[in-house]
Amino acid sequence: MFEISKFGKKFSQDAGILSLMDDLGKANASTGKVIMMGGGNPAHIDSVQEIFREEMKKLTSEESFKQIIGNYSSPEGNPWFQKVFAGYLVEKYGWDISEKNICITSGGQSSFFFLFNLFAGEFEGGRFRKILFPLSPEYIGYSDLGLSNHMFVSYKPKIELIGEHYFKYKIDFDSLKIDESIGAICVSRPTNPSGNVLTDSEMEKLIELAEKCDIPLIIDSAYGNPFPGMIFSDVKNFYSPNIIHSFSLSKLGLPGLRTGIIVADPKIVRIVSSLNSIVYLAPGNQGQYLTGEIFRDRQIDNLSQNIIRSYYKSKSEFACGLIEKYLSNTVYRIHKSEGALFLWLWFPDLPGGNRNLYERLKQRNVIIVSGDYFFPGLEEDWEHKKECIRVSYAGNSEDVEEGIRILSEEVIRVYSE
Secondary structure, rough: OOOOOOOHOOOOOOOOOHHHHHHHHHHOOOOOOEEOOOOOOOOHHHHHHHHHHHHHOOOOHHHHHHHHHHHOOOOOOOHHHHHHHHHHHHHHHHOOOOHHHEEEOOOOOHHHHHHHHHHHHEOOHHOEEEEOOOOOOHHHHHHOOOOOOOOOEEEEEEEEEEOOEEEEEEEEOOOOOOOOOEEEEEOOOOOOOOOHHHHHHHHHHHHHHHHHHHEEEEEOOOOOOOOOOOOOOOOOOOOOOOOEEEOHHHHOOOOHHOOEEEOOOHHHHHHHHHHHHHHHHOOOHHHHHHHHHHHHHHHHHHHHHHHHHHHHHHHHHHHHHHHHHHHHOOOEEEEEEOOOOOEEEOOOOOOHHHHHHHHHHOOOEEEOOHHHHHHHOOOOOOHHHOOEEEEEEOOHHHHHHHHHHHHHHHHHHHOOO
């Protein structure tokens, strides 16, 4: 076999996101019945898909079709889409931005690959800087995005117990340490995997810390506001020159189009667009053309707040009810479901740990994600890492109930054995 570079070895090793996407791909290709409760695939909401179907029909006109498939966009995205998107945010939130603050990427994962390696890794003078996750657990896909090793650091959260079977993570600001080794702070809101939504107060403290240390605060809004709107309460959306927002069209129901949107200082936009041109030449046209009019006429707000948000809130309540029904006689806790499309389940003192539970469920054709993958930068050997799993409730109700029933059977067996 040919010799592989350090780069090749790093990105071909075992990775949580690789395991997740491999399970997702195999489940989709399987001819047998597989209950997929592991991946981040959004639900196929009929009313949402109908809107996109009608927009897609419009794009088959001769002129639009030529533009979409026959021309490259600019490295930062199509100028008309940048202007429309900036105008949408200015009208909605009053942010002081323009099209110069907007850059399109080939999906949120690409956005974070660029951003993390811009602000962390090796610097002039032998300095090394890291990305700080102030609250862990965090998104599984962050873990392997660094070109350098040990690029991430995170902190254990405070755990607030709620009633007999619920809990919530909070940032432990007393333990948080930000010095010259930190190149940027990153949070997801709502947080994948736990569905946690950082409070406005927590966000204000993080913004203050970022400004004080003159580093960016990167906010991953893949599931958040203003779209796709998977936050089940009213919260404030923040912007300042120190904030970088990452949005995505995926959770609107368009993961196959791989379209990410960065909102940042124009200097950062220029750097990311340069990276786009080197790595991809240009971002794809499809997502921009398909959603441009939806942003222009503000249809996106009805789509997000009145359809998508309501759908997932109802699904969350349904799934929590099933957990309570099937695990009523078992020790368990559910992270307070405040957004996204997952339940984060904690089984204290879980015999055999979450990897064992994952394998047992896989044998019964139920795919979940073992929670130990969701702690990037937390080197501490914390038992809590081995006691949690992530379960998606985005599938149809029959599959969700069947999956939770089987999950409950295996959890009960594990504890009894």
